[in-house]
Amino acid sequence: xxxxxxxTLDAMSLRLSTVILPYRRWxxxxxxxxxxxxxxxxxxxxxxxxxxxxxxxxxxxxxxVPTLAAAAATTDRLRLGTLVTSPNFRHPVTLAKELISxxxxxxxxxxxxxxxxxxxxxxxxxxxDPWTPRERADRFAEFVPLLDRLxxxxxxxxxxxxxxxxxxxxxxxxxxxxxxPFAVAATxxxxxxxxxxxxxxxxxxxxxxxxxNGTPEQSLQAIRGQAExxxxxxxxxxxxxxxxxxxxxxxxxxxxSAPLQSLDAFVDFAGRHAELGFTELVxxxxxxxxxxxxxxxxxxxxxxxxxxxxR
Numbered sequence: 001x002x003x004x005x006x007x008t009l010d011a012m013s014l015r016l017s018t019v020i021l022p023y024r025r026w027x028x029x030x031x032x033x034x035x036x037x038x039x040x041x042x043x044x045x046x047x048x049x050x051x052x053x054x055x056x057x058x059x060x061x062x063x064x065v066p067t068l069a070a071a072a073a074t075t076d077r078l079r080l081g082t083l084v085t086s087p088n089f090r091h092p093v094t095l096a097k098e099l100i101s102x103x104x105x106x107x108x109x110x111x112x113x114x115x116x117x118x119x120x121x122x123x124x125x126x127x128x129d130p131w132t133p134r135e136r137a138d139r140f141a142e143f144v145p146l147l148d149r150l151x152x153x154x155x156x157x158x159x160x161x162x163x164x165x166x167x168x169x170x171x172x173x174x175x176x177x178x179x180x181p182f183a184v185a186a187t188x189x190x191x192x193x194x195x196x197x198x199x200x201x202x203x204x205x206x207x208x209x210x211x212x213n214g215t216p217e218q219s220l221q222a223i224r225g226q227a228e229x230x231x232x233x234x235x236x237x238x239x240x241x242x243x244x245x246x247x248x249x250x251x252x253x254x255x256x257s258a259p260l261q262s263l264d265a266f267v268d269f270a271g272r273h274a275e276l277g278f279t280e281l282v283x284x285x286x287x288x289x290x291x292x293x294x295x296x297x298x299x300x301x302x303x304x305x306x307x308x309x310x311r
Contacts, residue, residue, distance in 0.1 A: 008108075008272050012278070013279075013280060013307070013309070013310065013311050014270060014274045014278065014307070014310040014311075015043040015044075015279060015280040015281070016042060016043060016270075016280075016281055016283070016302075016303065016307050016310075017043045017044040017045065017046065017079075017247075017280055017281070017282045017283075018037055018044075018045050018046070018084070018276060018282065018283055018284070018285050018303075019035050019045070019046040019047060019048065019083050019249065019283075019284050019285065020034060020037065020045055020046070020047050020057070020145070020285045020296060021047065021048055021053075021283050021284070021285070022047050022048065022061060022062040022063070022064060022067045023056050023059060023061055023062070023287070024060065024066070025060065025062075025197075026062075026067075026070055026192050030062070030067070030070075030105040031070065031074055032083075033072075033285055034057075034070075034071040034074060034075060034078070035075060036183070036229050037075075037078060038076070038078040040077045040182035040231045040300060040301060040302060040303040040304060041282065041307070042162045042303060043079060044078070044079035044080065044081055044083045044111060044282075045071065045075075045078055045079070045080060045081075045109075046062065046080070046082060046083035046282060047064050047067055047068060047081075047082060047083070048082070048083065048084075048112060049065075049083075049084065049085040049086070049090075050120070050121070050122050051089060051121060051122050051125045052066075052121045052122070052125075053120065053121070053292065054120065057121055062108060064082050064085070065102060066081070068080050068081075068102055068106075068110070068297075069101075069102055069106075071076060072102065072105045072106035072109065072110075072122075073105065077109075078109065079108060079109045079110070079160075080102075080106055080111070081109050081111035081112060081113050082110050082111075082112055082113045082184070083112070083113035083185075083203070083282065084108045084113040084114050084115035084183075084185045084197065084251060085112060085113065085114050085115075085205065086114065086115050086116060086117030086118075086122070086140075087136075087139045087140060087143045088117040088122040088123050088125075088160075088277075089116055089125060089126055090143075090253050091121050091163065092102070092143055092147040092150055092163055092165070092301065093141075093163075093165050093168045093210055095147065096147060096150035096151050096168070096170055097170065099112060099151060099174070099180060100151065100172075100173060101173055101176045102286050103175050103176060104175055106175075106254075107182075108174070108176045110176075110180045110269060111180065111181050111182075111183055111200075111201070112180055112181070112182050112183065113183040113185060113203055113218075114144065114147075114182055114183070114184055114185065115140075115150065115184070115185035115186070115191075115203070116136045116137060116139070116140035116191060117131075117136055117140075118136075125304060129134055132176050137188070137190050137191070138162070139159070139163075140164050140190075140191065140194065141190055141194065142160045142161060142162050142163055143162075143163065144182070144184065144194050144198050145194075145198065146158055146163055146178070147198075148182070149247070150165065150168060151170065151173070151174055151179035151180065152173070152178045152179045153170070154170060154171050155168065155175065155237065156168045156170070156197035157166055160255070162228055172267050177208060180203065180302065181199075181200035181272070181287075182198055182199045182200055182201070183199060183200065183201035183202070183203050183245070183247055183251070184198060184199035184201070184202055184203065185202075185203040185204065185205075185249075186202065186203075186204070187204060187207070187226055189229070190199065191231075192229055192230045192233050193237075194235050195244070196230060196233045196234045196237055196239050196244070197237065199244060200245065201244065201245035201246070201247050201279075201280070202230055202244055202245070202246050203227055203247045203248075203249060204223060204246075204247070204248060204249070205248070205249045205251075205252035205253070206222060206223055206248070206253040207222035207223070207226075207250055208252065209235075210222060210253070210254055211252060211253065211256075213252060213254075214253075214254045215254055215281060216253065216254050216255050218254070219253040219255070220272060220273070220276070223248070223253075223273070224274060224276055227246065227252050227276055227277055233285065245279045245280060246276075246277055246278045246279050247271055247279070247280040247282060247284045248278050248280070248281050248282065250269075250281055250282060251283070251284050251292060252285050255269060256291075257291070257293070257294060257307070259283075260283065260286075260295075260299060261295075261296065261298065262298060262304065263298070263301050263302055263305055263306060264304045266306050267306055267309050267310065270306065270310055271310065274310060278281040283302070285299075286299050
């Protein structure tokens with residue numbers, strides 16, 4: 001991170017990253033995707049941190065942290081991360097230990113994407129009843145500050161409403177100081193406040209209510225509103241908004257897969273979001289016969305040529 005706590009490398013550039021879903025065995029295409037992502041010049045390659053996810057539930061699906069550890073061992077420059085980790089099946093104490101280990105293995109190349117979680121399969125996999133939106137927000141509000149401390153301090157004791165830590169040791173801490181960066185996914189006021197206070201980046205997928213029947217123009221307006229609310233919160237707490245990166249995870253706006261149909265389509269899509277202040281766009285690695293299907297040649301052309309056009 002820079003002294004100001006930002007991941008931004010060049011204020012005039014829009015970074016391009018990818019998210020590689022962990023559905024393939026490592027030696028049957030899994031490893032190849034991560035090494036190719038580095039070769040293509042992606043800034044970061046993320047993966048989902050779920051126990052299973054949507055239409056992939058009845059097929060292969062592997063753990064995020066072991067996958068990222070393996071990716072760290074087979075890449076040299078590519079940043080790595082989760083998009084996103086949530087409290088649904090994670091505890092801050094054990095998660096902190098895994099993250100410190102992962103940051104060490106990667107030589108300080110890890111970003112933690114973190115969100116409040118939802119009502120998917122992860123929400124009940126441990127046998128609990130699904131949490132209400134209020135409880136998810138309450139847990140997230142406790143989870144993030146505690147994880148921040150665990151990754152920044154050698155020893156932490158804490159007793160909260162949902163999470164506890166008793167002299168939890170985290171020596172030697174992260175390679176990245178004071179800790180690895182947080183990219184906080186949020187759209188509501190409480191989540192945006194957490195992003196403003198604890199995040200080095202803010203993540204959005206747009207407004208989910210617009211996915212089915214909204215238009216790209218409506219989506220841009222909704223995302224603009226989210227960014228403006230975040231700016232208001234930053235101003236309220238005295239946070240410099242320029243020190244907070246803004247990340248759009250694509251594929252969940254009304255544009256759907258259209259931006260990946262051609263280089264020109266992507267540059268147009270990316271440019272419209274760059275005008276809103278976004279510093280990083282994340283595209284899904286192509287998956288045949290899924291919502292993330294895309295032409296491999298076009299995808300690689302976008303990876304190699306779009307960043308230069310977005311400077």
